[in-house]
Amino acid sequence: MTLKPFRKLALFAVLLTACVTGNVRTAPFRARPDSADAGSLRGPFSGRVVDVTTHAPIAGALVYAAWTLERGSALAEPAGAHEFVGSTDAGGNYKVPSLGSIPAGTRITEFSLLVYKRGYIAYRSDRRFSDLGPRMDFAQEDNQVLLERWRNELSHARHLRFVGGGTAVAALTQWELADASAELEGKRPSGEDIRPGRGEGPYVVAAQLLADTDIKARTKYDGQFETGPLSDEPDTATYSSQHFKALGRPETWDVAIRVWRLDPGKAQERYDELLSQLPGIQEKDEVASRSFQATENDIRGVGFLDGTRGVVVLITCGISQCASVDDAVFLEQQVYTKLKALVPVGLGGAVK
Amino acid sequence: MLKKVAALLALVVATQSAGAWEAQTTQAGLAEQAALASRLNHRLITLGFNGGLFEQLTIPPADAKALIEDLHLLSPSHGSVPDARGRQTALAWLSAGAVLADLPASHGADHFYDPQTKRGWERPSAGLTGVLKGLSLPDRGVPAPDWIVDKQNPFNLAGFLDQYAKAVTSSTPGERSRAMAGALIAAGAMIHVLGDLGAPSRVRADYAAHLAPLGGGPADVGSRMERIAALAYGRLGVPLPGRTITRTHLRDYFTSADGGGLADVTARTYFSPNTLPASSRVNDAPPALVRAKPALPTKLNLMAAGREDGTTLRNVDGTCLARYRIDHSVITWSLDDDCMLEELAVIMPEVAAYETGLLDFLLRGELALAVDQGQVTVSSKGLGAGTVDILVEDDRGVRTSIGKTALAGPAANDQLAKVAMPTYGTRVVAVFSGADQAGEPIVAVGALPLSR
Numbered sequence A: 001m002t003l004k005p006f007r008k009l010a011l012f013a014v015l016l017t018a019c020v021t022g023n024v025r026t027a028p029f030r031a032r033p034d035s036a037d038a039g040s041l042r043g044p045f046s047g048r049v050v051d052v053t054t055h056a057p058i059a060g061a062l063v064y065a066a067w068t069l070e071r072g073s074a075l076a077e078p079a080g081a082h083e084f085v086g087s088t089d090a091g092g093n094y095k096v097p098s099l100g101s102i103p104a105g106t107r108i109t110e111f112s113l114l115v116y117k118r119g120y121i122a123y124r125s126d127r128r129f130s131d132l133g134p135r136m137d138f139a140q141e142d143n144q145v146l147l148e149r150w151r152n153e154l155s156h157a158r159h160l161r162f163v164g165g166g167t168a169v170a171a172l173t174q175w176e177l178a179d180a181s182a183e184l185e186g187k188r189p190s191g192e193d194i195r196p197g198r199g200e201g202p203y204v205v206a207a208q209l210l211a212d213t214d215i216k217a218r219t220k221y222d223g224q225f226e227t228g229p230l231s232d233e234p235d236t237a238t239y240s241s242q243h244f245k246a247l248g249r250p251e252t253w254d255v256a257i258r259v260w261r262l263d264p265g266k267a268q269e270r271y272d273e274l275l276s277q278l279p280g281i282q283e284k285d286e287v288a289s290r291s292f293q294a295t296e297n298d299i300r301g302v303g304f305l306d307g308t309r310g311v312v313v314l315i316t317c318g319i320s321q322c323a324s325v326d327d328a329v330f331l332e333q334q335v336y337t338k339l340k341a342l343v344p345v346g347l348g349g350a351v352k
Numbered sequence B: 001m002l003k004k005v006a007a008l009l010a011l012v013v014a015t016q017s018a019g020a021w022e023a024q025t026t027q028a029g030l031a032e033q034a035a036l037a038s039r040l041n042h043r044l045i046t047l048g049f050n051g052g053l054f055e056q057l058t059i060p061p062a063d064a065k066a067l068i069e070d071l072h073l074l075s076p077s078h079g080s081v082p083d084a085r086g087r088q089t090a091l092a093w094l095s096a097g098a099v100l101a102d103l104p105a106s107h108g109a110d111h112f113y114d115p116q117t118k119r120g121w122e123r124p125s126a127g128l129t130g131v132l133k134g135l136s137l138p139d140r141g142v143p144a145p146d147w148i149v150d151k152q153n154p155f156n157l158a159g160f161l162d163q164y165a166k167a168v169t170s171s172t173p174g175e176r177s178r179a180m181a182g183a184l185i186a187a188g189a190m191i192h193v194l195g196d197l198g199a200p201s202r203v204r205a206d207y208a209a210h211l212a213p214l215g216g217g218p219a220d221v222g223s224r225m226e227r228i229a230a231l232a233y234g235r236l237g238v239p240l241p242g243r244t245i246t247r248t249h250l251r252d253y254f255t256s257a258d259g260g261g262l263a264d265v266t267a268r269t270y271f272s273p274n275t276l277p278a279s280s281r282v283n284d285a286p287p288a289l290v291r292a293k294p295a296l297p298t299k300l301n302l303m304a305a306g307r308e309d310g311t312t313l314r315n316v317d318g319t320c321l322a323r324y325r326i327d328h329s330v331i332t333w334s335l336d337d338d339c340m341l342e343e344l345a346v347i348m349p350e351v352a353a354y355e356t357g358l359l360d361f362l363l364r365g366e367l368a369l370a371v372d373q374g375q376v377t378v379s380s381k382g383l384g385a386g387t388v389d390i391l392v393e394d395d396r397g398v399r400t401s402i403g404k405t406a407l408a409g410p411a412a413n414d415q416l417a418k419v420a421m422p423t424y425g426t427r428v429v430a431v432f433s434g435a436d437q438a439g440e441p442i443v444a445v446g447a448l449p450l451s452r
Helices: A006-019 A156-163 A167-173 A175-182 A212-219 A263-275 A325-342 B001-014 B024-039 B039-045 B065-071 B091-102 B105-110 B157-168 B173-196 B206-211 B223-231 B264-268 B337-362
Strands: A026-030 A037-038 A045-051 A061-070 A077-087 A095-096 A106-116 A143-147 A225-228 A239-246 A257-262 A290-296 A299-306 A310-316 B056-058 B087-089 B309-316 B320-327 B330-334 B368-372 B375-379 B385-395 B400-408 B417-421 B427-436 B441-449
Touching: A006 A325, A045 A106, A045 A299, A045 B441, A061 A095, A061 A167, A061 B385, A077 A095, A077 A225, A077 B024, A106 A167, A156 A175, A156 B441, A175 B001, A212 A225, A212 A325, A239 B056, A257 B056, A263 A290, A263 A299, A263 A310, A290 A325, A299 A325, A310 A325, B024 B039, B024 B091, B024 B173, B024 B223, B039 B091, B039 B441, B065 B091, B087 B091, B091 B173, B091 B264, B157 B173, B157 B385, B157 B400, B157 B427, B173 B337, B264 B337, B320 B337, B368 B441, B375 B385, B375 B427, B385 B441, B400 B417, B417 B427
Parallel strands: A045 A143
Antiparallel strands: A026 A037, A045 A095, A061 A077, A061 A106, A225 A239, A239 A257, A257 A310, A290 A299, A299 A310, B056 B087, B309 B320, B320 B330, B368 B375, B375 B417, B385 B400, B385 B427, B427 B441
């Protein structure tokens, strides 16, 4: 008997079903670009981001991953999500670690990856921007992301719908809101030049500068972090934060990073405010333009000013996580290294 | 193209599951398309939310702890989870409402309606399938058209109207922002309930279709058709409505005596997996039907049905309704993934058309404000008894009432109220709360910018 291609795939699907284990659905993408095997929704994921025209690697692109959880049968309901925020390295490479354990009674139903760099059309692992059709070429590992440059005739309203949400994504795409509104009113966008390297400003978010793997590598902490923005102040165009809350541990195991992206003069002012506000502060000037160390009760604080880029960073780390101030300074230096890679001097300058 | 999609579906459908039109994908996409096709953007701008659908609205987490907790159960990747301040765009709040309608899961049982029996969800008998073992399902659900106005529904019509009016009359911009976000959540949830009635199994009392074992483990059961919709269209690929459905009464969008409600149309147009024609012997009487419609043609193509692949029953538009084949002189019927995909290509734009219509219906009330001889007049057509509140907005954005009028019935010359022109302010706004001339509850709004 000869099977039509469709039926062959259906048969393949039945075979896949037999392999399903645990509370993870079968992924609708391949394990690798050259593989016929389905990938894993859990991950890990890896790939490379390049410019579709020049094939040059794109460094500093936001890599946002989200796993969707669901529970219930027949009448199912959302049961939470897990997020990962990172960025591509100098070679355009990204890595998203596997998702760990999930709450009992839930299942992983979806994974989606978003890659975004201002000046380019965002990339989604599940849909294409051009026709919003399903993406067929996403692969779990060794994935290739071809980013197409933004063109002024494209729709910001469509693009904002396309990128979806997540705090880090929303912060990076907030500038499109006004143009999207104008479009719906039948007005032309402002025509701002958003080509890469032109007027971008140091557009980074805190989650791009410090990852839980950075912390664990230094402190040898073997527990889990719940990550997300700090609840004290929301992310804006000039401020973002990331909280690494140690699950099941006291606050002395928590780490947090706050990042202000300002023009150089205002960055200096912000830095001076921190100096005057934080207790037990000592200026060290060992990282970037200026830096400090501070201590209050069980919390260590380190921070620096990068005057050239107009960036101020404050890292707080509980004494159970950062047993010595050297641990906090090490994290600070890592953040500064990433900042330098993500925001090369001369490519954009300060936020307008 | 369709075959490529079908191939993708074949690869994955057999291993995944769902409950309704999937909330975070299909329902969110339908709500977004309805918003884009409706008068919502214009209405938001009129009321001072200048960014329209992309205006950022805030519900402070401290004001709505349970709501914000529910929202954080959603995946941020679909764009309807607010930031730490409780802020996201108007479009995102509407979409969030469309997702929250399925929380808790038991509310999903209130999204069914059989126009033939006028009943909602009923727990399938355990004899139907072994899948029922161990599942905790409600015995009954409130019929969807009733659920929209049910007091137990946290996102019902009354809640929408209350928040919508407050989005105009509240004093400060922050209060109005919060109220408009609340109104949009309720509107999103209501159009979700309507949209669910585009699924044939939900309007043909085919509850067992929602227990289809889909391969992701014993607990992972749901409607195969609704999962196919999610895979084929997701959130972003949901088609725009080709038209906007206009009805006089809210309930008519769901079901009506003229058969024009979405439940009526869906129920008579499509089969569902367990309401297909019964198997029958070739030489016996025509196959028995659970429902009179869709009807079978007077002659089936028995020649084609005798082939290994069988043949397809199509409606007058050429859309697949079912497959049938003859095996050992018995005609058997089925509904495969390709056939469902063809149906969805017709159903989804129609569902979007109904949802757009309902959204426009909720926002239909419009007041005209004008200045005439030092007086601000408020007029509108088609309104009945109710109250009119007129407010002036100062340059800080604070609104203060400058006049209230009670109406016992339709106003003469359509003029509802008149107040002296305020001596200050940047805008005059007016709200009518009451009933329209069809007796339907309505909130009508209008605004007049003041140039001084």
